Amino acid sequence: MESLGEKLKTARETKGISFDQAGKDTKIAYRYLEALENENFSCFPGETYITGFLRNYGNYLELDVQGLLSLYRAYKIQEQPVPVEQLLKRPSPLPKIAIGALLALLILGAAGGGVYLFMNRPDSPESTAPASRNPVEYVMSGASFEHRFYRGDTLIIPVGEDQLRLELMNLGEVVTIGAPGGPVIIGLSQDANVDLDYTGISSVRISAIDYARNNPDMGVLLRFEINNASFFGQEVMSAGALSMAGQTASTVIFSTINPHPFTLQSQFQAYCMFRWEVLFERDRRERREQFFQRADELNIQAQNGIRIWVSNAQAANFRVIGAGRTIPFELGSPGEVVVADIRWVRDDDNRFRLIVARLET
Numbered sequence: 172m173e174s175l176g177e178k179l180k181t182a183r184e185t186k187g188i189s190f191d192q193a194g195k196d197t198k199i200a201y202r203y204l205e206a207l208e209n210e211n212f213s214c215f216p217g218e219t220y221i222t223g224f225l226r227n228y229g230n231y232l233e234l235d236v237q238g239l240l241s242l243y244r245a246y247k248i249q250e251q252p253v254p255v256e257q258l259l260k261r262p263s264p265l266p267k268i269a270i271g272a273l274l275a276l277l278i279l280g281a282a283g284g285g286v287y288l289f290m291n292r293p294d295s296p297e298s299t300a301p302a303s304r305n306p307v308e309y310v311m312s313g314a315s316f317e318h319r320f321y322r323g324d325t326l327i328i329p330v331g332e333d334q335l336r337l338e339l340m341n342l343g344e345v346v347t348i349g350a351p352g353g354p355v356i357i358g359l360s361q362d363a364n365v366d367l368d369y370t371g372i373s374s375v376r377i378s379a380i381d382y383a384r385n386n387p388d389m390g391v392l393l394r395f396e397i398n399n400a401s402f403f404g405q406e407v408m409s410a411g412a413l414s415m416a417g418q419t420a421s422t423v424i425f426s427t428i429n430p431h432p433f434t435l436q437s438q439f440q441a442y443c444m445f446r447w448e449v450l451f452e453r454d455r456r457e458r459r460e461q462f463f464q465r466a467d468e469l470n471i472q473a474q475n476g477i478r479i480w481v482s483n484a485q486a487a488n489f490r491v492i493g494a495g496r497t498i499p500f501e502l503g504s505p506g507e508v509v510v511a512d513i514r515w516v517r518d519d520d521n522r523f524r525l526i527v528a529r530l531e532t
Contacts, residue, residue, distance in 0.1 A: 175242040176210040182232040183208070195508050196444055197231050198460075199224050200381045210246065211259040216359060216384045228320050232463050233442070315530065316392040317380075322387050326395060328367070328375070335367055337377075337395070342387040344345035346379045359384070362458060376458075424491050424498045425525040430515040433493030433525060435471045435479070439463040443486035450514060463487070476514025478530075484509045491525065 173181070183193060194201045201486040203224055206214050215221045225243060306323030309316070316326065320339045328335045340354065341347040348355040350365055357363045357379040367374040375395055382391035425433075437445070446460035449471070463469065463486070471477055481487070484503030491498050491513060502509045510530045513521050 175239060175246060176208045178234060178239065179228065179232065180208045182234055186232065188232075193231065195230070197227055198380075198444065198446075199227060204228060210455070211527075214383075220359070224419050227462070230302065231442075231444070241466055255276045266336075309394060315394065315396045317392070319390045319392045321390040326393075329396075330367075337375075339391065339393070342382060342389075342391055343385055346382065346391050346393075347379060349397070398437070422500055423524050424500065424527060425493060425496070427494070427525075430475070430523045430525070431494050432472065432474050432492055433513075435473070435477050435513055436490040436492055436497075437463075437469045437471075437487045438490075439467040439487045440445045440465055441483060441486040443488070444480075444482035445469070446480035447471055448478050450478055450512070473513075477513055478510070481509050481511075493525070502527070503530070 188196075188434045190201050190204055193199070193204055197204075202214065203220075206212065207225060207228060212221055215224070218324065222240060225239055226236050229239045239241060285524050301462045304321060305365070306321070306325065308325045308327060309318060310327045310329070312329075318328075322342055324339050326337045328337065335351055336349075337355075338349040339346070340349045344358075348357070348363075351367055352365070355365055355377060357377060359379055360380045362376055365375045365377060375397060378394040378396075380392040380394055383389040419505055435447075439445075442465070443463045444460065445463050446458065448458040450473070460480075461469075481502060483505065484507040485501070485505045489500055491500065502511055510531060514528070515524065515525055517523055
């Protein structure tokens with residue numbers, strides 16, 4: 172009978188998918204995918220992550236997810252069984268005096284180790300590690316920034332003549348980031364909306380994409396995204412400001428005197444990992460993601476804009492519906508991972524254009 176790891180590996184190799192491609196499509200770190208195929212479950216932060224990643228990876232490979240979970244549970248039951256001989260073994264005939272001496276040595280050793288740790292303890296639990304690496308300062312120049320940070324690293328966000336600092340303070344069970352309004356605490360695969368200008372409106376979204384709990388030497392992969400364009404002095408981004416958002420290409424869908432609500436319609440014709448969020452709307456800030464299959468359909472309504480992440484740019488037929496018109500558009504080539512905004516921008520002549528703007532990934 173094929174094992175859990177063998178099923179995953181066989182399915183991936185049969186489809187001709189590399190670990191790099193699988194990681195990009197599923198948003199699961201390379202080391203976790205490799206650990207699943209090697210049945211090395213000790214490197215996961217917890218049981219929830221194992222079953223969650225296994226479910227997502229199984230869906231991605233088009234396998235029977237419930238069957239995979241059953242194999243995992245069977246593996247856990249059979250893991251490190253206690254031999255019957257050990258259960259029936261009689262107590263050791265070691266003399267009581269020897270046992271007492273051994274215990275005394277253990278106690279003395281523990282005491283000595285405690286003294287050593289006390290004398291060599293770090294001055295503060297927030298000290299920056301590793302010692303061989305100096306903290307790095309990054310500057311955010313677009314609408315998003317993604318990088319692996321280590322304790323003490325800082326991100327500078329220019330706002331007019333001011334510079335706002337976000338510093339990675341600590342890595343433990345959770346990620347702690349120092350911000351002007353106070354510490355921001357994020358768990359693995361979680362987001363935090365941060366109000367940097369004290370208006371009650373989120374300015375920046377911070378996402379902890381990948382890190383190993385209680386292992387600061389591994390660092391944390393963080394993503395910073397501008398939530399509120401007015402934070403930079405404009406209610407709607409002008410066409411001249413598009414280069415600031417990391418735009419590589421754009422397509423005009425509508426041109427009008429006044430912007431209006433619109434619907435993004437996605438009709439899927441192949442397997443696809445799809446993530447989306449509505450931009451610049453105070454009561455609709457959550458990011459959502461879902462695996463879609465052939466014949467699935469998704470409609471997203473928005474007032475100002477939508478940001479989408481697609482694991483396969485031609486897995487769906489995309490249309491924008493608004494003001495009585497339906498306009499189809501394409502995002503990219505087959506198998507291409509694309510991040511794009513569908514949003515209103517203002518021209519120099521004060522007309523508005525609804526554009527599809529691809530972002531750098």
